[in-house]
Amino acid sequence: MSVKRASSARGRTERAIVTAAVGVWARDRAATLPQIAEAAEVGRTTLHRYFPEREGLVRAAVEHGLEAIGGAIAEAEPDHGHPLAAMRRVVAALASVSEAIMFVFGDQSLLRDVVPTAEPDPPTPHDPVIELIRRGQAEGVFDDQLSAEWIQQVLWAVSYTAFEQVEQGTLAKFDLTATVTRTLERGITARAGERAGSEPEL
Amino acid sequence: MSVKRASSARGRTERAIVTAAVGVWARDRAATLPQIAEAAEVGRTTLHRYFPEREGLVRAAVEHGLEAIGGAIAEAEPDHGHPLAAMRRVVAALASVSEAIMFVFGDQSLLRDVVPTAEPDPPTPHDPVIELIRRGQAEGVFDDQLSAEWIQQVLWAVSYTAFEQVEQGTLAKFDLTATVTRTLERGITARAGERAGSEPEL
DNA sequence: CCTTAATGGATGTTTGCAGTTCCACTCTGG
């Protein structure tokens, strides 16, 4: 069989389908394939040509989402600068791929069922966010009484919550990063002598 | 028509079905009715006698879950004592109904679709947790730079995350309340001169 | 211009679950 290079058309169509799948499933995990096809502006037939089985599209969408998230985090350079500043950059980066996050992490079964088959061996080869948290703990910036994994989960959870709030209009998109970082850094309690905007300098 | 009092058997069976539904759907929202019936240890026929349509069972399960959650919160007496102490009691109370929480709040569409029909008019008549948060803000205990609604969402999100971690064995059930409250109260950052167990007295 | 790849509409098949019916079995209270 000849190794046929995918024509540009194939590549574009496939991207459109996968992107549409992430977007639609982020808002409704029960969406049907015709809905995906419509969102991708392709025919049902075409969708089936690219992804003969639903499972294949789910897997591709998850991988695409994880790639987008990983890319955004990498761009935020979590391994540079003051840990707090790095974390703020990461939060801002996550906001730019909120759709992917709400899709991938909106359904526990996705990560439990799809990822194991996608990446066989290492449970988490080297998660840059975990590394950032450990670095911050070592430098005395993050609470080392909490496990790095727990802090990471909280980071995801609070970010996810903020995305939802923005989605339903309860939180202004503009305030997202500030609200999330303030909550993460200080919790929900007041401080003696606090004033608005009195975050520590970095 | 005679007002026939439900026999004890009917009551027990219905409770078993609804409870099983909450438990099963908390872990897998896509679970089928036969799965629910099996978990409830009743026949599919019986389940259908009590809930002719799936929708009815979903609604009953959501209402049952909300009742359990509301009851647990009420028992925690969020309107008494120091706001921080009250919040800690609330978190502990939520942990006792984690299954209901993971079911009701694990699927956004449940609250969006089911609750509106269940409670026609008031969007949120008087949420005791919101009241607690406002009280804490007024007393200078909770951050009044954050909206009460946001703080409530964070409270739910962090608790929910902790339940998940316990579920998958990443967090010890024993540490749940302490971890959640510590995270909520102090965020994920370290404090100058901190020591383990140095939470403020109440 | 003409060949070929890509697309998508229409239509058909299959599968799985919700909803239904019927009847035999088993409790439980009088």
Added chain:
DNA sequence: CCAGAGTGGAACTGCAAACATCCATTAAGG
């Protein structure tokens, strides 16, 4: 002990979505 409520096994229908096939149309490259 016996009548009736409660139960559940089995089998059937209906439906919606996934999966598959055919063919006409369009777009792209030599």
